[in-house]
Amino acid sequence: MTFVIHGATGAQGAPLAALLAAANKPVVAIARDAGAAVDNARVMVADYSSVRQLTEVYSGADGVFVHLPLGAEDDRRTYARNIVAAVRAARPARVVFSTSGAVVDAPGNVLQEQQDSAVSTLMRGLEDSGVSHVVIAPRMFLENLLLPPVIDAVGEEGALRYPLAVGFAVSWASHLDVADTAAALFEQPDITGVVSVGQYPAITGPDLAEAFSARRGRDVAYEAIDPALFGESIAPLIGAGAAAGVAGLYQTLATLPDNTISPERSAQKLLGLVPRTVEQWLADIGM
Structure with a gap:
């Protein structure tokens, strides 16, 4: 049982990597630098720009945690498409995607992600992939x-x-709440769609x-x-x-x-997790 964590040295990924490792679950930390060190995790080099590298690290994974890096939106859309292509090719057992604060669960809200955004592109691609997935929406x-x-x-x-x-x-x-939610969702593949945190x-x-x-x-x-x-x-x-x-x-x-x-799709209701x-x-x- 292996869990692949994007951003395992960063704000969202590091708490999740630590939480999974503390539960004695094998963690693969994705990094751009082969010299990166993550406690109790195996580091593999992969770049969002490489479908081949992403496919390699996703293959055989029981769970993949992903969130899009900051940057130009055109680049982020490319990364989203590459992640989807790698998921389609590697077929990990479960993908958990954090929107990192982008609003995806409030149609009509001025902040709701546009259909052509990177976040929406990744959500649609995961839905069309046929791979078990869920979206965390803080x-x-x-x-x-x-x-x-x-x-x-x-x-x-x-x-x-x-x-x-x-x-x-x-x-x-907090990022700690996202980590708690992601870890729980890896264990509950029956929960899909958007989970608000x-x-x-x-x-x-x-x-x-x-x-x-x-x-x-x-x-x-x-x-x-x-x-x-x-x-x-x-x-x-x-x-x-x-x-x-x-x-x-x-x-x-x-x-x-x-x-x-919205409380209807909250981690409180769906998972019993109180932030x-x-x-x-x-x-x-x-x-």
Whole structure:
């Protein structure tokens, strides 16, 4: 029984690789660098641009966890097609795909992925492949709050500044929650379609600040900031182009009433998995 993990050295893949390894399940970590090291995992080199390499690592796998890397959308569409081609050729027993926050379960929502997007391309391709698969759909990651401009202000000024209105509710989830969900879905092939991951009922900025206050033992206040200002603050970290895209996302969110999952297709209902509270998440990551 072998589980292939994309991004096993990254934010989403690493927690899942560690969780599976802790359960004594053989893990294959996909890397671009043959010298990459992942604890308790065998590293195999494969690039999203190579169907041949992907097919080789998928062959014989009991499970494949995949998510699309950041980058130009044309490149991501190519990667999606290549993943599908490799799945068709290798026929792994199960594929679990995380949308990484892309909205795929809210038709009519302005954020719903377009039919020609990379995420939609991969979802359609997996559905047409005939291989057992499921889609994990988180909305917004708690790890966003660890960006230096955000977390530094929490520690230095007691201010949690984020580009969401004070009353805007979000179904936050952590990468650890995605890992828990993916591991459970590998074991339950009867569950297909989209599984939403995130807190429900959703919580607001002041709720986040309250959790930080409780964890740190000092008052932390929430402050809504302008998305453009937030984009400027993270530009040195991720580049001006990517930062502008992030700012645009939050500007769009400002036109919506909330960003929440639907309970009908949630991990809570389908798997009995309750996402971590913010305070639990902070404890788990040692913050």
